[in-house]
Each structure stands twice: as structure tokens, then as C-alpha cells.
Amino acid sequence: MSEPILAVRHLSKAFGDHLVLRDVNFEVQKGEVISIIGSSGSGKSTLLRCLNYLEIPSGGEVVSHGQVVGAPGFDLTKHRARVGMVFQSFNLFANMTVLENCVVGQVRVLKRGRDEAKQNAMRYLERVGMAAYIHDKPRQLSGGQKQRLAIARALAMDPEVLLFEEPTSALDPEMVGEVLSVMRKLASTGLTMLVVTHEMGFARDVSHRVVFMDEGVIAEEAPPEALFTNPKQPRTREFLSRYLGSNA
């Protein structure tokens, strides 16, 4: 296999003396779609946030292109531009229009020209079905539209990998579908994606690999068919049966 886009080695994270991640190891290969599942408090979000250094790991390391994230001399700005993130609560820039949300990072961080940035933004806004709303402010959008915009904003930076932090959990049920369908489309184009999710359907149908986390460790990691139909660990089985009912 080629060099991974991201490698996590012996990662640990503590808040005070509460150990939230313990010796987590895994790799992300180019083009992979990985779902991270697990019960509340198991450390999924913390793991994701360590990858772009929104959380500073307590031990171990995240390696990107052979460099340890956060090491002295490491270019964090470049790293973050390469690792996009989509948040549960959208976190759109409220003072900017839809288009500006997708342009500002390209211009300020990637130092692209405004015209180039706009064109690029439009491409992704079209892809997520938001091209008709470019002059609106985020407060005018529905939840599903907000999340699709957040995806376009992240894509506009042309990242190598996109991290999704429970992208549908804050949505009304009728809007979950439109966001998931955008994500399916992205997965089919070969985008590398890391998705923390409670949507077992998405994890099972779209991802290449499912990571099950429990109490700060990766308890099991397997292709979805294997993990969902034939989980090895008792705690995976227990989690799935709670989530999917007894017929899982």
C-alpha cells in the first residue's frame, strides 16, 4: 500500500485526568471512506479533532506526509487546509454570504485570486445543489442547506481528506436524506472521507471500512459487511444490537 494520507500512532488524549483516548492506531489511505461508530463518550469526536489539531494530543502522534502534526516547524495552516472538516452544528460564517463562505478560506489561506476562488466555489456549490443561493446569508437557509453549504466550504479548499463530525445529527429527519445523498455522491467520486456517524445505513452501504470505538480505544475495525454481519467483539455485538435491533 502507498503512504497513508493520515497515520495515527499510539494516540492518547486526556482532559485533566480523564483519559478519553488510549493508544489509538490507524491509517487513512487515499480514496478510502471510513465510518467511525461507537456509543456516546467513546472518544469519536476527540479522535477526529486530534487529526486537524483542534485538540492537542496528550501522547502519541498524528503523521501527515511523513511529518508529525504539531511538531516544531510543522506547517499547521497547510495541514488544516489539506484536512477539511464538516461540523455537526454547521458553524457557517454568519456574516458572510453563501458564496463568501466558500471563498474566504481560498483567498486568505490558500492565497488564491478572488476570481479563481469564486469559480472554484461555484463548482462545489453546484455539486451540493446550493448554486441558487449564493447571495443568501446562512440564517436564511434550512438545516439541510446549511450542512450542504458547509460541505461545499470544506471542498472549496480542495482538501485531501474530509472529516465529518456527525453531519446529520443536528438535522430534522426530513433533511437527513439530502445531506447523506451529497455525501454518497462525494464518496463515489473517490474523495477520502472520515465520517463519525450514527447513521448505520451510511456506514454499512457507503464506507469501505468501519471503525468501532469503545471507551477510548478502537475495539474493532473491519469492512462493513464483516463488521455488521459478523462482529468479532462482544462489545461490538452489544452496540450493534442496541442500535439496529436484534436482527442485525
Added chain:
Amino acid sequence: MPNAQSGFFEWVWFIFRTYAPMFLSGAGTTLLLALSGTFVGFIIGLAVGVVRTIQCRRADGLARYLLLKIVRGILAAYIEIFRSTPMIVQAMVIFYGSAQLFGITLPYMLAGFIIVSINTGAYLAEIMRGGIQSVDPGQQEAASAIGMTHGQTMLYVVLPQAIRNILPALGNEFVVNIKDTSVLNVISVSELFFVSKTASGTFYRYFETFFITSVIYFVMTFACTRLLRVLEKRMDGPENYTIHGSQTAPEGELKLKGGSAQ
């Protein structure tokens, strides 16, 4: 000239006529000091507010950590001291202190301007902190996540919203300053109160003179309050906006007017 038997309004009219240019220039000085002092105070408040948002972590190196700690201590002391002492006392201490300690005799007007600015800056720094905190921290995280620096995040995302949030408080500060610059008479700044004292002294007509003074103050503050309210309304933008239906349900389109669904 009215005599001892003349009525109140005769004196008012006489003093007003006699000293109209003085009242006018006093009112002008008052407005100028309030406006420039509030503006510079706003810049100070903005700068202090932003510096106080810089994260102070041991992990970023000891030198940076200590420097930030010290700067923060100084800023906190500045805010506390200027908010906890009357401006009239600050004026005396700064004006006579700078003369005695550094041998600088500040021109009255400049001294007044500096005092109002620093005093206003202390209040606005606190207000600015609140304005910054009221911007949802998720947006800052999102800005960090696309690689923006702290400075860029502040400049393009947080401050535009924070400033919008504090505009009413800023206007209020301006109106307060129209009134509070009157204390600068103790260091001989020729603002409205100071010129009124002069005008009243000649004929010993304190009541009539300060009646005029209070009317001028009232007109200025009242007019500014109204003007600011109109500006605020304007800033809120068009009162109508549309909440689009989701793509899957375009019929769910709402038109909002003044905040209520139609």
C-alpha cells in the same frame, strides 16, 4: 441689559444673546471631544478586546506564555482602574501628573481628548469582550479548521459580528461622553460646562446660564440618541428575508417580515 427686577426669561434671553458664540463653541468642543474620544476609545477597546482573546498556553513556549500573561495583567489592571475611579479624578491625576513627573504640560484640549479616549477605551474593552464572546465559538473553530490564523479569524469572522453586536453600546457610550466631558472643566478644557461657568460669572446669573446649558446638553444628547436609533434600524438590513424551503420540499418557503412568519 436687564436689571434686578427683570424676570427669569429676560435674563435667559440676554445671556444667550450675549454669549451665543461662546455657547456654540463650547457645544462644538463638547461634541468634538465626545466624538473623537469615543472613536479612539473604540479603537483601544477593540485592540484590548482582541489581545485578550489570544489563547495563553504553556505548550506554545514559555517566553510567549509569560509575555502574554504580563500583557494581560496590565490590560486587566487598566480596565479595572479606569472603571473604578471617576473621570474627573483621572483628569486631575493625568494632567497634573504628566506635568510633575515628566515635565510635560499638555495643551488642555489634547489632555481632555486623551483622558476621554482612555476612559472610554476601558469601558469599551469590557463591552468588546462581551461582543466577541457572543459570537458562536463554532465559527472560530470552523475558521481554524480551514487554516485561518487567529488574526484572520478575528478580522474576517469574529470582529464584523462582534462590532455589529456592540454598536448600540458604542452609541450609548458616545451619548454618555457628551455629558461626561463636562468634568474636563477641572483642567480648563473649554467645553460647554467650562464656558457656561465663565458666562455665568460676569453677572452672577448661575441659574439662567445653566438653564441654557442644560437645554443645549439635552438637545445634543436627545438628537444623537434618536439619530443612533435610526442608524441601528438601517444596520439591521432589509426587514424582509426569505427562508428557502429545502430542495426536497421547495414548497416550504417562508417569507419573513419583521421576524414573524406570514
